[in-house]
Amino acid sequence: MAPIPENEAERLMALRQYAILDTEPEEAFDELTRLAAQVCQTPISLVTFVDADRQWHKSRLGWEVDEIPREHSFCAYAILQPDLMVVEDAASDARFAGNPLVTNEPHIRFYAGMPIRAKFYAAAPLLTPGGQAIGALCVMDWQPRKLTPLQAQTLRTLGNQVVSQLELRRSLAELNRKQEQTEVALKDSEAFYHSLVQNVPQNIFRKDSLGRFTFANDRFCMTIGRPLPDILGKTDFDFFPADLAAKYHQDDQRVMASGQAFETIEQHQTPDRGILCVQVVKSPLRDASGKVAGVQGIFWDVTEQFKTQEALAYERDLLQAMLENIPDSIYFKDTASHFIAGSRASARKLGLSSPEEAIGKTDFDFFSLEHAQEAFDDEQRIIRTGEPVIAKTERETWTDGREAWVLTTKVPLRNKEGVIIGTLGISKDITDLKRAERELALARDAALESAQLKSEFLANMSHEIRTPMNAIIGMTGLLLDTRMTAEQQDFAETIRKGADALLAIINDILDFSKIEAGKLVIEQIDFDLYETVEGTVELLAESAQSKELELASWVHAGVPASLRGDPGRLRQVLTNLLGNAIKFTARGEVVADVTQESESDKEVVLRFAVRDTGIGIPSEAQTRIFQAFAQADGSMTRRYGGTGLGLAISRQLVELMRGRIGFESQAGRGSVFWFTLPLEKQLQPRPAALETRSALEGVRVLIVDDNETNRQIVHHQILSWRMRNGSAGSGSEALAALRREAAAGRPYALAILDMQMPEMDGLSLARAIKADPALAATKLVMLTSLGYLPQEREWKEAGIAAYLIKPVRQSRLFDCLTTVLSESKPVPAPAPRPHPVPSATSARTVSDPGRKSVRILLAEDNVVNQKVALRQMQKLGYTADAVANGVEVLRALETIPYAIVLMDCQMPEMDGYEATRQIRQREISPASASAAQRRYIIAMTANALSGDREECLAAGMNDYISKPVRLEELDWALQRGCDFLQSASALAPATPAPALDPAALRNLRSLREQTRPDPLVELIDLFLQDVPQRVGWLEEAVGKNDALALESAAHGLKGSASNLGAYPLASLCDELVRLAREQSWAEAGAVLPQLRTESDRVRLALIAERKP
DSSP: OOOOOTTHHHHHHHHHHTTOTTOOOOHHHHHHHHHHHHHHTOSEEEEEEEOSSEEEEEEEESOOOSEEEGGGOSHHHHTTSSSOEEESOGGGOTTTTTOHHHHSTTOOOEEEEEEBBSOOSSEEEEEOTTSOEEEEEEEEESSOOOOOHHHHHHHHHHHHHHHHHHHHHHHHHHHHHHHHHHHHHHHHHHHHHHHHHHHSSSEEEEEETTSOEEEEOHHHHHHHTSOHHHHTTOOGGGTSOHHHHHHHHHHHHHHHHHOOOEEEEEEEEETTTEEEEEEEEEEEEEOTTSOEEEEEEEEEEOHHHHHHHHHHHHHHHHHHHHHHHOSSEEEEEETTOOEEEEOHHHHHHTTOSSGGGGTTOOGGGTBOHHHHHHHHHHHHHHHHHOOOEEEEEEEEEBTTSOEEEEEEEEEEEEOTTOOEEEEEEEEEEOHHHHHHHHHHHHHHHHHHHHHHHHHHHHHHHHHHHHHHHHHHHHHHHHHHTSOOOHHHHHHHHHHHHHHHHHHHHHHHHHHHHHHHTTOOOOOOEEEEHHHHHHHHHHHTHHHHHHTTOEEEEEEOTTOOSEEEEOHHHHHHHHHHHHHHHHHTOSSSEEEEEEEEEEEOSSEEEEEEEEEEOSOOOOGGGGGGTTSTTOOSSHHHHHHHOOOSOHHHHHHHHHHHTTOEEEEEEETTTEEEEEEEEEEEEOSSOOOOSSOOOTTTTTOEEEEEOSOHHHHHHHHHHHHTTTOEEEEESSHHHHHHHHHHHHHTTOOOSEEEEESOOSSSOHHHHHHHHHHSTTTTTSEEEEEEOGGGOOOHHHHHHTTOOEEEESSOOHHHHHHHHHHHHHTTSOOOOOOOOSSOOOOTTTSOOTTOHHHHHOEEEEEOSOHHHHHHHHHHHHHHTOEEEEESSHHHHHHHHHHSOOSEEEEESSOSSSOHHHHHHHHHHHHTSGGGOOGGGOOEEEEEESOOOTTHHHHHHHHTOSEEEESSOOHHHHHHHHHHHHHHHHHHHHHOOSSOOOSSOHHHHHHHHHTOOTTSOOHHHHHHHHHHHHHHHHHHHHHHHHHHTOHHHHHHHHHHHHHHHHHTTOHHHHHHHHHHHHHHHHTOHHHHHHHHHHHHHHHHHHHHHHHHHHOO
């Protein structure tokens, strides 16, 4: 097999470029084959092409096959030669002696081949113009022989002709291909042109020199509204108005005459679209010789573009006007913070004559380095993040030392693709505003300081005035307890009432000053809504009944009772609004109702409203009604009294509790003052009251009251208990209803009667009911005011089962109805209320002489809590005076011998703990050592934690009640105090023994060693820490009648007391051990007050001993 040429790849590439392989025979190549055979006088002649693995024959003479394997090929050697290759005797040539074509048929002996490049074996290699040998023109014979020089030269020439024929063939093929491509391109171009012309949104037409249409696209036909055949050959005069057609014709003639294109925008008024803008382009149409033969044109609707351009021009004018006239600096910068445009104000600010002078410059060219760097950093951050800078206050500093303040906004500047290409900034000079702000700040600080000084002055003055006022009230109370003539009694009462009124005014001023100074704290504690609202209304009942006004409260069904907030401040607002309503109402009613506005999982918003039938508020005075020291008019203060602070304080309190307050009023028609409060729900609400309804469910009850509001409130209350009810507005109407229902077989089981009714009062109606045999079985409950209490004989004779004092609490009414009905029908006992309040009949008699003789001092800084506690004690039959803090307590005790002190633990200036410690310290001094002079101190605190009682007892207090104070709890605490005072007075020796034995203390001190802790101090600390708990165990054991626990606790306390020389205390412990063994519980209960007193003496004495 012949070697592979080094340029085989290029050679094969050249061969394939001719696209000759496997083509049909061609006469041109056959002619050359015949000539080669004739000239060389050989039987075989071939035109061959050597492919990668074969020799293919384009033309063959005397040869039967189209191709042979390349490994048998003579021509594969010929293409390696630079010229004609001649093999005179193949059998003797080592290259071919074993070739099958030599050894077998056809037994080739002679070969001459010219490479088609093209030279001979006689083989002329076929060479391409690029010099690649791709095949050969060869002759072969079965006999060995030689070529003559002429034959060799002719074979070379014929080989070159083969190459020429190949080139010619390729050229013709390329020409044909290009011609075909040209034809296809022409057809495509025509199709494209036709498609383009027909589908563009523009109108296209052609006319000849006479103005006749020779072509129109589909859009033009649509615009004219005619098909193409109806348009061709016609002129503009066939389709447009004469004046418009004449203009078009004139334009056509100008184009043809000038040979130049013509372009314009025409505006036409249309009936449906208004002004229509059309852009028209016309150009000359030339024939093959270049002569103008007509006109071609295109036109399209540019109305929207025209409007857009006009709008852009308008916006451009606006922008220019803004840049020229707005006093703020407006500037545009590129991504490197170079100015690219700006307003005239910006140029003036930079000290330039025009904005163009700033272009290409930066802030570093005008401002100080510090400010320029800050501005540059802001702009680069905007470019990086796209986040704007909005309303940033900046201090501008200039290179010449000037300083200014600006309010700057910078935003990213984007191109139409949304890419940030710079920033836009606006800076407003606020130098004057900053100067004014500084001046205002100074003025504000001065005003705040003045307000602070005013508040402090009011607070100090109020406290200073309160001190002598407390003395006046206290001494007046003492004076009222002495024997006096009627005239003297009247004078003393007048002094007491005037002092109370003045103290109320001082309290208002003090509260107002606290709020103004921001020192008032809103509590967040658990409370019962019904107790708070009904309790507040109840406290004002006496003043309402003294004016013969109906006073009622109504907490609507569905309003939750267990809430968290500040019940004291809620009471204060309600008290102010109710007090004002009572003050300014001469006849009629005052009603407080509570409804629910909204509710969430954790919170409820309630609406409190106080409605009256009073004098109302004139419209001209309503705008200032919530201002401090303001009333509807100046005469109000003279006629009704007051400071005008109540509503101002109420508004501020409501707002502090996150609520709103308002009112509706009409002069002469009354007023409604309302406020809303958001209140938290208790996490673990108390069990709902009034849950036991089985005794009342289905019972028929008649409500009799001449006041419609009272009837409505009671009606809704008993409906919630599933009772069936009717109502009557007078005695005669009630009798008629009762008789009618009894006759129909539906008698009322119960009737609720109002005592004070015109024509027939409650007692008269009750007698009439009981006198009628058909009605006598009806149970009667009377509702009456405090001033109209019937004698027991009267209401029993009238057949009244029970009576209640108005305003009636819902819980009391429920309990009363249940009790009355249970007398005739056995029912389960009602569920105990969480906060039981004694009814009027269950309270101890108010004529108890022991109560009137006990002087009580109330220490409470909250005015509303003061009023509530004083009213509660008054209802229980006690007389009390009030002070606002621990300092006032100490001053009051210096002048008046108060026996019981109700001590609020959290008070300003001096709290209850410190005041108690100082009281006990004074009591152990020689001048006050008698147990009879010891005050019984009852702690009052809103904290209800387990350790609070121990803290109070450790401070020296005798008892403890939690706020809000319940009437029954207060009653029992005061009774315990009275019992203690009586017991201490009876048992106290004339000269009490010292609390501590000095000898025992000296012995303990003698045990002290150098560098070691003092044993006496250690024992004192242990005792002070331990004794409150041990006293608590003793009280618990006595309360449970637990003899073993009492003996153990008493024995333990005795040992601790004996170690310190507290022998009187140890003796009392011995007594309790004896009583425990005898189980004499009454005597043990009597010893406990003495033990508490003695433990207090010991504790105070030890505190004094411990001091260095």
